[in-house]
Amino acid sequence: MRWWGWGSEGHEGGLPQAAEAFLVHELELDPRRPLPARVDLEDVTLSHGAPDELMKPLADVVGNANVRADRLTRVAHAAGKSYPNLVRMRSGDASEAPGAVVYPGSHAEVDSILALCARTGTAVIPFGGGTSVVGGVDPVRGAFANAISLDLGRMNRVLGVDERSLTATLSPGMTGPETETALGRRGLTLGHFPQSFEFATIGGFVATRSAGQASTGYGRIDELLLGLRCATPAGELVSKPLPASAAGPDLRELLVGSEGTLGVITEATLSVRRSPMSRRYEAWSFPGFEAGTEAFRSLEQGGAAPDVARLSDEEETRMSLALAASRGGRRAALTRRAGSAYLTMRGHEGGCIAIVGWEGEAADVARRRGLSARLLRRTGGISLGQGPGRSWARGRYAGPYLRDDLLDRGVMVETLETATEWSNVRSLHRSIALALREALAGRGTRPLVMCHISHLYPSGASLYFTFLARQETGAEIEQWRAAKGAATDAIVAAGGTVTHHHAVGRDHAPWMRAEVGDLGIELLRAAKERLDPRGVMNPGKLLPAGG
Numbered sequence: 315m316r317w318w319g320w321g322s323e324g325h326e327g328g329l330p331q332a333a334e335a336f337l338v339h340e341l342e343l344d345p346r347r348p349l350p351a352r353v354d355l356e357d358v359t360l361s362h363g364a365p366d367e368l369m370k371p372l373a374d375v376v377g378n379a380n381v382r383a384d385r386l387t388r389v390a391h392a393a394g395k396s397y398p399n400l401v402r403m404r405s406g407d408a409s410e411a412p413g414a415v416v417y418p419g420s421h422a423e424v425d426s427i428l429a430l431c432a433r434t435g436t437a438v439i440p441f442g443g444g445t446s447v448v449g450g451v452d453p454v455r456g457a458f459a460n461a462i463s464l465d466l467g468r469m470n471r472v473l474g475v476d477e478r479s480l481t482a483t484l485s486p487g488m489t490g491p492e493t494e495t496a497l498g499r500r501g502l503t504l505g506h507f508p509q510s511f512e513f514a515t516i517g518g519f520v521a522t523r524s525a526g527q528a529s530t531g532y533g534r535i536d537e538l539l540l541g542l543r544c545a546t547p548a549g550e551l552v553s554k555p556l557p558a559s560a561a562g563p564d565l566r567e568l569l570v571g572s573e574g575t576l577g578v579i580t581e582a583t584l585s586v587r588r589s590p591m592s593r594r595y596e597a598w599s600f601p602g603f604e605a606g607t608e609a610f611r612s613l614e615q616g617g618a619a620p621d622v623a624r625l626s627d628e629e630e631t632r633m634s635l636a637l638a639a640s641r642g643g644r645r646a647a648l649t650r651r652a653g654s655a656y657l658t659m660r661g662h663e664g665g666c667i668a669i670v671g672w673e674g675e676a677a678d679v680a681r682r683r684g685l686s687a688r689l690l691r692r693t694g695g696i697s698l699g700q701g702p703g704r705s706w707a708r709g710r711y712a713g714p715y716l717r718d719d720l721l722d723r724g725v726m727v728e729t730l731e732t733a734t735e736w737s738n739v740r741s742l743h744r745s746i747a748l749a750l751r752e753a754l755a756g757r758g759t760r761p762l763v764m765c766h767i768s769h770l771y772p773s774g775a776s777l778y779f780t781f782l783a784r785q786e787t788g789a790e791i792e793q794w795r796a797a798k799g800a801a802t803d804a805i806v807a808a809g810g811t812v813t814h815h816h817a818v819g820r821d822h823a824p825w826m827r828a829e830v831g832d833l834g835i836e837l838l839r840a841a842k843e844r845l846d847p848r849g850v851m852n853p854g855k856l857l858p859a860g861g
Contacts, residue, residue, distance in 0.1 A: 315444060315513055317390045318352050318403050319721070320714035329719050336636045340762050341725065341784050350724055350785070353406035358389050364413030364460055368434060372416050372462070375426045380417040380468070387415050391439075391463040392453060394446035395714065396821060397728045400721060401790045412439060412453040412463040419468045421580040424545045427464065428578065432547040432848045437461035439852050440574035442515030443489060447729065448813070449820025449855070450522065450573050456853030464578065466517055472496045473581060481540060481555060483583040486517025502586045505532035505673075508815070509713055517579045522817035523571035527710060530614075530770045531621025531673065534815070536570045538584045544569050546577030546845040555583035568841060573817055574852040576845045592679045595622065595671035595703030598695040599662045603627040604740055606666045607767065607775070609693035611736045614770040618685040622671030623770050624706075627743065630764035630780070631667045638705075662696060669706045726759075726785045726793060730801055732810035735774040739767070742808045743777055749804035750781050753797045759783040761797075769814070776814040818856045826858050 316323060329337075338345060363383050364372075373381045382388075392411035393399035402408075418424045431438045437458040441451050455461045466487035473483040475497075482497060482504070490511035493504055506519060506526040518524070520542065525534045532538070541555025553566045569576060600606035606625040613619045626634060670686060672679045687697065720727045734742045747763050754761040761783040769776040779801070786793040802812055802825050812818070812825045827835055838857060842849070 315390070315395075317355070317358075317386070317392070319400060319718040320395060321512075321718075329716075329723075330637070333637045334723070336633070337720075337723075337725065337762075337782070340633075340760075341782060342760050343724070343784055347724060349722060350404065350787075352404045355386060355389060358385075358403075358406045358408045360385065360388060360392075360411050361409050362413065363388070364436075364462065368436060368460055368462075369414060371430055372414065372427065375430065376416060376418055376423050380419070381414055382417075383414045388412060391415050391441055391444065391451075391465065394444055394449060394451045394819075396447045396449050396819075397726065397794055398791055398821075399449065399452070400717075401794070404721065410453050410455075412461045415441075415463045415465050417465050417468045421543065421545055421550075424464070424578050424580055425550065427462075428545055428547045428850075431462065431850050432846075435459070435848060436850060437853050438574075438578075438850050439463050440517070440521070440578050441465045442467075442487065442518030442521075443510065443513035445510040445514045445518065446522070446817070446819055448816050448818065448822055450817055450852075452820050452854070454820070454852075454854035456849070458850065458853070466515065466578070469580065470515075475500060475502070475586075477502070480586050480588075481583055482586045483555070483581055484516045486515060486520075486579050486582065488516045490514055497586055498589060501589050503589045504538065504584060504586055506535055506538065507710070509711055512711055516582055516584075520570055520579050520582050521573050523815065524817075525769055525776075525815035527624075527768070528621045528671070528673065530619050530623045532587070533585075534769075535584075536567075539566060539570060539582060540585060541583040542566060542569060542579055543581035544577045544579050547850060548845045548847065551577065551845070571817065573819065573856050575856045576842060576851060590673035590675075590679075592676040593671065593673045593707075594679050594683055594700065595669060595707050596700045597698040597702035597706075598668045598670060598690055599665055599698055600625070600668065600693075600695055601662050601665045603666050603743070605694050606668055607736075607739050609690055609695055610668070610767060610770055610775065612689050612693050613686055614775075615772055616689055618682070618689050619770050620670040620672050620682070620686050621674075622669065623767070624670075625668040625767040626666055627765045628664060628666055629762065630766055631665065633762065633764060634667065667698070667702070668695070669703055671703060671707070720782065724785045724787075725782055726790065727780070727782045728794060728797070729778065729780050729816075730798070731768075731776055731778045731814045731816055732805045732812070733769070733771075733774060733776040733814040734808075734810045738809050739775055739777065742805070742810045745804045745808040746777070746779060746801050746810075749800040750779070750797055753800035754781070754783045754793070757786060757793055757796060759786060759793065777810070778814075820854055823854070823856060823858050826856065 388411040392408035439453045469485040470487040519535045544551045763781045765779045806828045
């Protein structure tokens with residue numbers, strides 16, 4: 315991936331002119347303001363490299379070609395893709411870059427590297443696709459003089475498939491596309507499609523307790539995971555891929571979401587499904603977010619939930635329609651006006667749009683879609699057809715590319731997510747939105763705060779916020795910290811989780827005590843001390859600093 319943003323070189327984005335005009339108005343942008351410039355790779359500030367006395371034994375384990383310390387490799391592993399990461403990298407600050415990047419090719423090599431780093435007091439940062447948006451792969455040295463990034467990209471094989479049991483054992487470095495391609499050859503799918511799908515890896519999915527865009531139907535990664543193998547500085551930890559067990563606490567649960575702070579996941583056995591023969595995505599309109607939320611609750615608790623379920627609030631719907639208005643030409647514009655008039659007549663003016671989708675055998679998709687549609691109509695929904703659904707499917711991974719375009723224009727754009735019970739969804743939504751608006755407007759930067767529900771459970775749902783504001787030149791990180799802190803404090807106060815699927819990383823660690831309590835922190839620290847006695851594994855993540 316690009317060291318300063320998302321995607322690979324050659325990908326060109328670009329905001330439509332109408333969309334740019336919309337944001338200029340909404341965020342009070344000054345078109346005459348000089349736009350921020352990205353520094354050249356040669357001008358990026360780097361920390362010191364790994365000493366020869368560390369480089370040589372690392373090379374003895376994995377070979378000279380698999381230990382790299384060139385500028386581009388170190389810079390590319392100096393951060394993830396959080397907003398603070400991108401601000402720092404674009405300004406040329408890679409002072410936290412690892413001293414070297416090591417590419418193991420097997421569990422045995424990972425085991426040897428961890429033993430070496432424990433002996434020498436070298437911090438180890440496991441690295442999959444580098445897509446973390448919460449500082450999870452930042453190469454923090456902590457108390458150690460040196461740090462390496464352990465890139466698992468060479469470990470990208472299918473280790474075994476049991477088609478009778480519908481399971482697959484995969485190496486941690488396999489990306490989402492590599493996984494789907496390999497399984498697809500056997501007529502199978504994992505069905506895990508987070509927005510980071512193009513670059514994120516199996517190991518990263520498991521280590522961060524990831525949720526995909528279709529997880530309402532397919533399940534989160536922790537629901538799909540059956541067993542794993544993990545290399546730790548204290549030795550190997552294995553959880554057998556059994557369908558169920560009553561043999562004490564589930565060790566998988568200790569490692570899922572551990573974010574590389576306990577060890578390195580080297581194998582994962584996951585449930586897979588037959589590849590869907592039919593996919594249907596469509597849009598529905600609701601008179602407001604509260605009505606749409608109630609409709610989604612009815613779907614989930616009525617056994618009629620689709621595989622994909624996304625409900626935008628009024629602000630996200632308004633922006634989506636404004637951006638859509640800049641595409642499609644005169645005929646499409648006339649169609650949209652007619653549709654808008656119809657929705658106004660039905661009492662849906664200023665309402666909310668939902669995207670719902672079903673996957674599987676054609677007959678089953680038709681049956682499930684019919685059941686869902688009946689409930690959606692009963693709760694006030696109006697079908698908008700498959701066109702908007704297909705459009706969403708085509709652009710489902712576009713968000714991070716759009717963020718780069720916005721950063722190029724001096725716009726702060728950030729996301730955060732949480733989850734709560736159905737009875738608390740509306741209150742939590744209001745609390746977070748208010749906290750973000752007050753924190754950013756109070757700094758003189760009027761924000762655009764948007765949200766959608768993206769994952770359904772019998773007891774509740776997730777809330778995924780996106781917020782934009784004009785960047786404070788010279789105070790970009792302080793501006794972000796004010797908004798992030800206010801929003802997360804509001805989440806804790808209003809009864810949400812500090813993270814639903816982005817993980818804890820560096821950014822949420824200060825709030826972990828509020829999430830799990832003092833005894834919970836002590837329990838996690840005890841596990842880390844047993845599996846990682848020297849504390850070399852991914853310092854500064856998951857656990858709060860201090861006592």
